[in-house]
Amino acid sequence: MDSILGGYNMNTYALITGASKGIGRALALQLAKKGYPVLLVARSKDELQALATEIITTYQVQARWLAIDLSDTQAPEQVLKWCTDNSYQVSVLVNNAGYGLWGSFEKVDIDGQLNMITLNINALVKLTHRFIPLLKQQSQAYILNVGSTAAYQAVPTLAVYSATKAFVLSFTRALRYELRDSVISVSCLSPGPTDTGFAHRAGLDAMADLAAKFNMQPEEVAIIGLKGMFRKKAEIVPGFLNKISVIGARHLPKALIEKIGGDLYKSK
Incomplete structure (x- = not known):
């Protein structure tokens, strides 16, 4: 499951979940570009290995990978064990792994929805809890949760x-x-529509053309996200239209916002 690549011995790593594609891949590349050796975690062995090779070749930093399904309830402990057994000092934790499912709640397979909750919430919470003690060993550390x-x-x-x-x-x-007086800064990156294949996995193929008009590129989201993280911002919303939508959601009547969303994402 693990591949040790590269020849540089830097002090701390950035660990990125969901690193094989989309925003996670872009975040890994941008962190490597900044000089961070990276720990790449996702399900796809082939994609992780290819990304690790690309990072080493392009940026001359270490890139190590672990192919694992984070929706497995024991996976966070296995990721922690992988890091501790190999003495990987982690100063950046990026909780990016996640996915969506589209459709009327009563019609979408319940097992798929529960698995989504496990990955999007349980794995993120457990990984964060397990890695806080490691992050506190550093002089400065960061947690970036992707919302x-x-x-x-x-x-x-x-x-x-x-x-x-x-x-x-x-x-x-x-x-x-809670961590405001510690060495750990915690941020949330909240992208809007991004060219990642999210719509396809969610079952939103019918809206692909509409989404393409508003999509940001993963690289752009990653650059903005990391800039905000290193500036210790609480919330990072990339893109002008996305910022406007967030402002609208905060100030317009909830019923109106829900109607707009319901009309936009019509149920199957």
């Missing part, structure tokens, strides 16, 4: 997904306050 603009309102037909991201945002802000 979504869906965190700021209820979204009909993305009901469970938006609820998981609302949890991520609320959890991040509370944890940030």
Whole structure:
């Protein structure tokens, strides 16, 4: 499961979950570009190995990977054991792994929805809890939880997904306050539509053309996200239109926001 690549011995690593594609991949590349050796965690062995090779070749930093399904309840402990057994000192934890499912709640497979909750919430919480003691060993450390603009309102037909991201945002802000006097800075990155394949996995293929008009690129989201993280911002919303949507969700009547969302993401 593990591949040790590269020849540089730097002091601390950045660990990124969901690193094989999309925003997670872009975050890993940007962190490597900044000189961080990276720990890449996701399900796909082939994609992780290819990314590790690309990082080593392009940025001349260590890149090590662990292929594991974080929706497995024991996975966070296995990730921690992988780090402690190999003496990987972690100063950046990026909780990016997650996915969405679209459709009427009563019609979408319940096992898929529960698995989504396990990955989007349980794995993130458990990994964070397990890694805080390691992060506190550093002179400065960061946690970046990847949420979504869906965190700021209820979204009909993305009901469970938006609820998981609302949890991520609320959890991040509370944890940030609890750790305010520690060496750990906690931030939440909430992207809007991004060209990651999210819509396809969620079952939103019918909206692909519409989404493409508003999509940001993963690299742009990653650059903005890391800039905000290193500046110790609490909430990072990349993109002007996404910022406007968040402001609207905070100030417009909830019923209106839910109707807009319901009309936009019509149920199957």
